[in-house]
Amino acid sequence: MSDEETKPGIESRIPAPDLSCPKCNNLLPNGLGIITCVMCKTQVKVEHEGTRRKWREEKISCPECSKVLVCGVGKRPANLQCSACQAHFVLKPNRPKIEISCPSCDRKLRMNKRPGVREISCPACEAVFNVSF
Numbered sequence: 001m002s003d004e005e006t007k008p009g010i011e012s013r014i015p016a017p018d019l020s021c022p023k024c025n026n027l028l029p030n031g032l033g034i035i036t037c038v039m040c041k042t043q044v045k046v047e048h049e050g051t052r053r054k055w056r057e058e059k060i061s062c063p064e065c066s067k068v069l070v071c072g073v074g075k076r077p078a079n080l081q082c083s084a085c086q087a088h089f090v091l092k093p094n095r096p097k098i099e100i101s102c103p104s105c106d107r108k109l110r111m112n113k114r115p116g117v118r119e120i121s122c123p124a125c126e127a128v129f130n131v132s133f
Contacts, residue, residue: 008089009063009090009092010060010061010089010090010091010092011091011094011095012060012076012092012093014051014055014058015093015096016030016048016051018096019044019046021037021039021040021042021044022042023042024037024039026038026039026040026116026132027113027133028044029114030094030113031046031076031093032047032048032051032075033045033046033047033075037115038114038115038116052075055071055074055075056070056072058091059071060080062082062087063087063089064085064089065084065085065087067082067084067085069082071091073091076091076092076093077090077091077092078091095112095113096112097110097111097112097113098111098112098113098133100120100131102122102124102125102129103129104122104129105122105125107122107124107125115133116133117131117132118130118132
């Protein structure tokens, strides 16, 4: 396991913007920097200074002592240390969620928004359908 996986972590509240691949027009994975499209494997440089500023200014609570801290780092994931209790933890990227409706029974389903095609089985009516982003 990597060091990031063994440290306690919390999820950032600030997502990177949703962007489409300029080559295939499918949803790019969430993040900033060099992003590889899941569908066509094109590498896209994604920068958004507004998001990086919000990430630097994001206020978070230490998972150990609950002290409110200002992140101060313009990337995710970020390895941080609490100034009060010296605990080390990881501020993980935000995982955007989306709500969709089952085409069979209209039940609302909430899932992580990620690129590509996913086969979904509705927990209410057991209908199977595909969702793509």
